[in-house]
Structure formats: structure tokens, C-alpha cells
Amino acid sequence: MKMKLKIMMPCSEAAHICDKSQYNESSVWEKIKLHAHILYCLTCSNYVKANNKLSLLIKKSQITCLDKKNKESLKINFQKALKDAEIK
Amino acid sequence: MPKHVLNPNKWIDLYIDYLFNYTISRVNNRDIAQDLVQETFLAGLKSMKNFKGEATERTWLISILKRKIIDYYRKINSNKGKAEVRITSNNDTETEGDWLQNRVADPFDKTAEDTLQNEELGNAIFNCLSKLPKKQAKIFRMKTIEGIETEDICNELEITPSNLWVIIHRARTAMALCLKENWF
Numbered sequence: 141m142k143m144k145l146k147i148m149m150p151c152s153e154a155a156h157i158c159d160k161s162q163y164n165e166s167s168v169w170e171k172i173k174l175h176a177h178i179l180y181c182l183t184c185s186n187y188v189k190a191n192n193k194l195s196l197l198i199k200k201s202q203i204t205c206l207d208k209k210n211k212e213s214l215k216i217n218f219q220k221a222l223k224d225a226e227i228k
Numbered sequence: 229m230p231k232h233v234l235n236p237n238k239w240i241d242l243y244i245d246y247l248f249n250y251t252i253s254r255v256n257n258r259d260i261a262q263d264l265v266q267e268t269f270l271a272g273l274k275s276m277k278n279f280k281g282e283a284t285e286r287t288w289l290i291s292i293l294k295r296k297i298i299d300y301y302r303k304i305n306s307n308k309g310k311a312e313v314r315i316t317s318n319n320d321t322e323t324e325g326d327w328l329q330n331r332v333a334d335p336f337d338k339t340a341e342d343t344l345q346n347e348e349l350g351n352a353i354f355n356c357l358s359k360l361p362k363k364q365a366k367i368f369r370m371k372t373i374e375g376i377e378t379e380d381i382c383n384e385l386e387i388t389p390s391n392l393w394v395i396i397h398r399a400r401t402a403m404a405l406c407l408k409e410n411w412f
Contacts, residue, residue: 205369218269222237
């Protein structure tokens with residue numbers, strides 16, 4: 141009974157664990173609790189499915205972006221050019 | 229139809245990721261992609277007076293970028309090495325000594341169709357990302373696309389981890405819904 145109580149959790153916690161697990165930041169115990177939760181909660185089950193699908197799509201698309209340092213340097217160069225253009 | 233206007237002050241924040249992603253899928257080199265994106269912004273700035281307002285800012289910038297990418301390929305193919313048949317021998321020390329079969333291209337690897345589909349998917353993701361509130365989009369991008377650690381994002385943006393996870397949750401819910409409507 142005590143074990144059962146520990147395994148039970150509210151949907152907000154389940155959603156939080158699901159989000160964390162998308163970034164591999166949830167523990168094994170949390171994952172077990174999440175799987176137990178989605179056995180009886182359809183809303184969370186749907187959320188987990190949608191969330192997993194989103195991660196899969198992002199991975200599949202191979203989208204990437206510039207790192208902060210390069211973005212900043214590009215921004216500085218552009219701001220400079222913008223200023224020059226305004227002066228002219 | 230309302231005329232679109234240019235606002236170069238917001239170009240970097242709004243379009244840099246989209247343009248960079250567009251370029252990297254075509255030139256496959258981060259440094260070159262960065263240079264081409266920078267050149268695009270500068271060229272856009274110079275030719276602002278030619279903008280007729282018929283297309284959106286992003287479409288207009290993409291049309292400039294396309295020209296830049298074409299110019300880049302023209303430039304690298306204009307030297308006399310153009311006619312050479314380039315066979316790159318495998319100099320990778322890690323794979324040295326492997327069976328030749330292991331070096332042959334995998335037929336189940338990415339096809340042109342996959343590449344095209346991934347590009348469209350990438351566009352759909354960026355479109356959905358642009359619909360999110362600015363802060364949500366920024367945190368989602370940092371965490372999901374750039375892969376920055378939670379702690380580092382919290383330090384940089386001066387937010388608590390619980391705050392970050394709430395924002396991530398909202399962003400993921402909105403993104404999943406948006407992609408469901410626009411992609412599936």
C-alpha cells in the first residue's frame with residue numbers, strides 16, 4: 141500500500157517528468173512512476189505520445205542554429221552596418 | 229492586400245535561425261553558412277529600396293539568400309579544378325583498416341526525398357516556433373535545438389529551474405498542437 145502511494149502522482153508531476161525525459165533529465169524511478177501513471181490516465185498518456193512525437197520530429201528534421209557566440213558577432217557586424225546605412 | 233514593410237532592426241532576432249538552417253542544408257558547412265547569412269543581411273540592407281512590399285520580409289530575405297548560395301557554388305566551381313574528377317581517399321584514421329563494404333554508401337541512408345521532407349519539416353518547426361511568445365520561443369530553442377543545459381539557461385536568463393520547466397511545458401504543448409495542425 142505504501143509503495144502504491146509512492147507510485148501515485150498528480151498529472152502536473154507526470155507532465156513535468158515527461159518534459160524532463162525528453163531531454164534525458166529524468167531518473168529511472170521517475171520514468172517508472174510516469175509509466176505507471178499513464179496506465180490509468182488517458183490525458184497524460186496522450187500528452188506523452190504528443191511530446192515523444194514532437195521530440196522525434198525535431199530530431200528527424202535535423203534543425204540547427206548558430207551558437208550564441210557566432211550569433212552575437214554577426215549581430216554586432218550587422219548593427220554596425222545598420223548604423224552606417226542610417227548615417228548615409 | 230496589405231503591403232509588407234521592412235524592419236531591419238529585428239532581422240537577426242526573427243530570421244537568423246531560419247536562414248541559417250536553410251543555408252546549412254544546402255552548403256553543409258557551418259562557417260560558410262554563417263558567412264552567407266551575414267552577406268544576405270548586408271545585401272538586404274543595401275537593397276532595401278528595391279523592396280516592393282509584395283512578399284513578406286522572410287521570403288524576400290530567402291530570395292536574396294538563394295542568390296548568395298548560387299553565387300557561392302558558382303565561385304567554387306569556377307576554378308580550373310572544375311573538370312577534375314575528385315576522389316577523396318579515406319584518410320580517417322578511425323576507419324582505417326575497415327572492410328571496404330563498411331565504407332560503401334548505405335542504400336537505406338538519406339535519399340533526396342528524405343532530405344526534402346526534412347527541410348519542409350524544419351520549415352514547419354520554425355513557423356510554429358515563430359508563433360510562440362518571444363520568451364517561450366527563446367527558451368525552447370536554447371533547450372531543444374541548441375541543447376544548452378538547464379542550469380546554464382537559468383543562469384543566463386536569471387530564472388529558476390521550475391520556471392524554466394513551466395515555460396518548456398507551455399512551449400512544447402503549443403508546438404505539438406501547431407505541428408499537429410500544420411504537419412500531420
